Amino acid sequence: MTTTSPTPSSLPIIDISPFFDPHSTPSARYATATALNTACTTYGFFYLTGHGIPESKLNRIISLARQFFSLPLSENNKIKRHHAGGPEGGDGARGYQGMGENVTLGRRDMHEAVDWYREWDHAPREEGSGGKGTYKMLQGPNLWPEEPAELKEVYEAYVEELQGVGMAVVRAMGVALGLGEVGKGAVEGEDEEVFVRATERSFWVMRMIGYPRLEGSPDVVGADDMEAFSCGEHTDYGCVTLLLADPTPGALQVLLKDGKTWLNADPIPGALVVNIGDMIQRWTNGLWMSTKHRVIHKGEGYRVSVPFFFEPGFEARVRPLARCVEKTGGVKKYEECVYGEHLLGKVGGNFYGGEEV
């Protein structure tokens, strides 16, 4: 066990099942929405239960990821991420990224990962800068490994299920913010279904991450050591992250609102760890802030996690909602952005949220 363990986890647990069940009572939905409001205001992070995905399926996702990362590098590199516009047919975003290639706030992250995105289906693909057969940033096809052979099918089914879960969470968020029923909202288009409409064609990201155990004394963490972090401190840049991780304790840490206390977000079997991203912060005018988190894996074994980023559609416009501006003192803190443009800035910069680019 790591000696740097922060406070044990006491993140709230939200049961989302009333937002799946068409026969749930208004009071059951209200109870979930109220708990969600508190969780998002206080932590921006919570455990999600009642999502309907059996634990056996979740375990399968983790074990397939582990199998992939245990293959030789030459096998992993068959689906290597390449630069957009290059002759290899890369799009700068999809595929396998080797150890230390990801950079957060100027530091190398000690992890390897594979990224898949929603297929580019909202607009025609354009030719990349390298001419015919090359791709622009994010516009290439997803890259799937040959081994483990069943990974593609299992992960694609998982993405389908998670989109349903994401939808239920953002529906509950609209209710939690008291935005009012469709057609009855104070401002047109800003009712409780506003996030549901914006994420209908979610430009989701699925990321499979492998973390070797960090070597060195725990005191080194935070020092000027390029390898000090498994994943540096960041906020997620989108809407809602649904994270599945293996049981390794002490790795994922969440920064509390006091700005100095790190809380362990150790996995609870069968639950997903959910956090809100920068787009929710923008929509709510900062009423719900995206929370900083990091990974420092100094525990036992090779850690595996699979976050799913449930995002707005590529062309969705995100701006502070009038109701939230009102609740936060009447001054609009953020401008409108188009989600896809925001994403291109992040992917191009090769680091996560936390700072505007």
Ligand SMILES: O=C(O)CCC(=O)C(=O)O
């Ligand atoms: O591996 C984890 O627990 C979290 C990873 C993460 O924060 C991210 O990929 O954005």
Ligand SMILES: [Fe+2]
């Ligand atoms: Fe994150």
